[in-house]
Amino acid sequence: MGSKKTDTVGDLARIGGYVRMKCRRCGHEGRFVAAELVAFFGYNKRPETIRGRCTACNSPDVDVGPDLGLARGDLRREKPKPV
Numbered sequence: 001m002g003s004k005k006t007d008t009v010g011d012l013a014r015i016g017g018y019v020r021m022k023c024r025r026c027g028h029e030g031r032f033v034a035a036e037l038v039a040f041f042g043y044n045k046r047p048e049t050i051r052g053r054c055t056a057c058n059s060p061d062v063d064v065g066p067d068l069g070l071a072r073g074d075l076r077r078e079k080p081k082p083v
């Protein structure tokens with residue numbers, strides 16, 4: 001048990017985050033919009049408990065986790081224009 005708290009997909013969706021899935025067999029990596037996963041799993045689902053399957057080699061041995069890296073870049077904050 002680590003001390004690192006993992007966000008739920010609901011938490012990720014709120015900040016525009018992603019869920020990353022990486023195949024342990026072939027290394028294929030996919031990224032899913034957390035907001036779309038909420039529709040399937042609900043807000044309280046933790047990314048690491050999602051059972052994925054590699055779309056490249058069809059292996060069920062997929063590492064799933066939250067991806068916040070892109071979320072920050074995607075959060076575009078429009079600066080109010082001076083009048």
Ligand SMILES: [Zn+2]
Nearest residue numbers: 023026054057
């Ligand atoms: Zn694979």
